Amino acid sequence: MGNGPEKIELLYWDGCPSHPEALELLREVLARRGVVTEVELREVHSQEEAEALGFPGSPTIRFDGRDVDPEGANRRPTLNCRIYRSEDGRISPVPSLEQLEEALR
Amino acid sequence: MRLAHGEQAPPFRLAGIDGREHALADYGDAELLVLIQSCNHCPYVLAWEGRMVALQADYAERGVRLVAINSNDAARYPEDSFERMVRHASEAGFNFDYLHDPGQSVARSLGAVRTPEVFLFDRDRRLAYHGAIDDNRDDRTVTTHFLRDALEAALAGETPPVLDTPPSGCTVKWLP
Numbered sequence: 001m002g003n004g005p006e007k008i009e010l011l012y013w014d015g016c017p018s019h020p021e022a023l024e025l026l027r028e029v030l031a032r033r034g035v036v037t038e039v040e041l042r043e044v045h046s047q048e049e050a051e052a053l054g055f056p057g058s059p060t061i062r063f064d065g066r067d068v069d070p071e072g073a074n075r076r077p078t079l080n081c082r083i084y085r086s087e088d089g090r091i092s093p094v095p096s097l098e099q100l101e102e103a104l105r
Numbered sequence: 106m107r108l109a110h111g112e113q114a115p116p117f118r119l120a121g122i123d124g125r126e127h128a129l130a131d132y133g134d135a136e137l138l139v140l141i142q143s144c145n146h147c148p149y150v151l152a153w154e155g156r157m158v159a160l161q162a163d164y165a166e167r168g169v170r171l172v173a174i175n176s177n178d179a180a181r182y183p184e185d186s187f188e189r190m191v192r193h194a195s196e197a198g199f200n201f202d203y204l205h206d207p208g209q210s211v212a213r214s215l216g217a218v219r220t221p222e223v224f225l226f227d228r229d230r231r232l233a234y235h236g237a238i239d240d241n242r243d244d245r246t247v248t249t250h251f252l253r254d255a256l257e258a259a260l261a262g263e264t265p266p267v268l269d270t271p272p273s274g275c276t277v278k279w280l281p
Contacts, residue, residue, distance in 0.1 A: 015276045018148075047181075080182065081275045083148040090243070093148040 004035030004104065005063035011042045013058035016081035018093035022059040029100040050077040057082025061095065068095050068103035107216025107235070110268050114138065114230040115214030119174065119204040122191045127172070127204055129230070136168030137259050139252070140224045142217035142277060143173040143203075145193040146184035149274035150221050152242040154197055157221070160238075160252065161201045167260055171201040176212035177220070177278035185278065212277050222272035225255050233259045236270030
């Protein structure tokens with residue numbers, strides 16, 4: 001990945017309140033790692049769009065097209081809040097810093 | 106419009122995951138009644154529901170009844186079907202009633218917008234507290250226990266220190 005991914009996407013649905021927090025976490029991790037690639041924000045508006053984009057819930061973060069949570073990436077496309085599980089089993093509407101760090105490696 | 110502080114709980118009769126119907130009047134013996142707009146799939150609900158179980162366990166002997174209500178449109182969100190409610194409640198160890206509101210009349214009467222969203226009713230079934238369970242979905246970083254504080258106050262016949270907080274969670278999934 002060199003100095004980081006060439007493309008960083010954050011897809012979100014406005015009906016879920018978690019994307020600002022996810023963006024903040026993402027920017028924190030990118031800054032820590034010295035990645036300067038700009039985050040592309042994309043709002044998903046409809047179920048049809050969710051299906052076309054393979055959007056399994058909000059937020060979805062992809063580095064060069066790869067989901068930061070590959071397990072969750074295969075869930076049914078939906079306009080919904082996405083479920084993330086941290087290593088200690090806790091459930092969260094956003095990926096953990098550790099998950100984002102791991103995905104950047 | 107959301108129920109205002111001091112307004113009466115809306116009457117309801119809903120199917121529970123125990124196979125029985127539950128009406129507002131059935132909770133008449135409870136000192137306090139906590140209705141929580143909820144569902145099966147929302148990560149905010151999943152993050153908080155362990156605390157819902159703990160609250161019911163901690164306050165059962167003092168006459169507090171917690172009741173979760175799922176009103177989400179299960180046609181568009183199959184994870185929120187009645188069958189999945191039954192399964193989810195079993196897996197999550199619910200120690201409170203979990204009711205299905207497929208017509209969304211209760212959610213509309215309460216004016217609920219989020220899951221989870223708390224409506225605490227006093228002995229006269231007037232709204233005493235509305236909003237979040239506490240101030241953080243991560244149980245490790247909670248500093249203010251809004252619902253516990255409200256329960257303690259209401260059980261003592263006092264006004265809760267905070268009457269209203271913004272609920273943080275998924276949106277109620279309305280029927281088209």
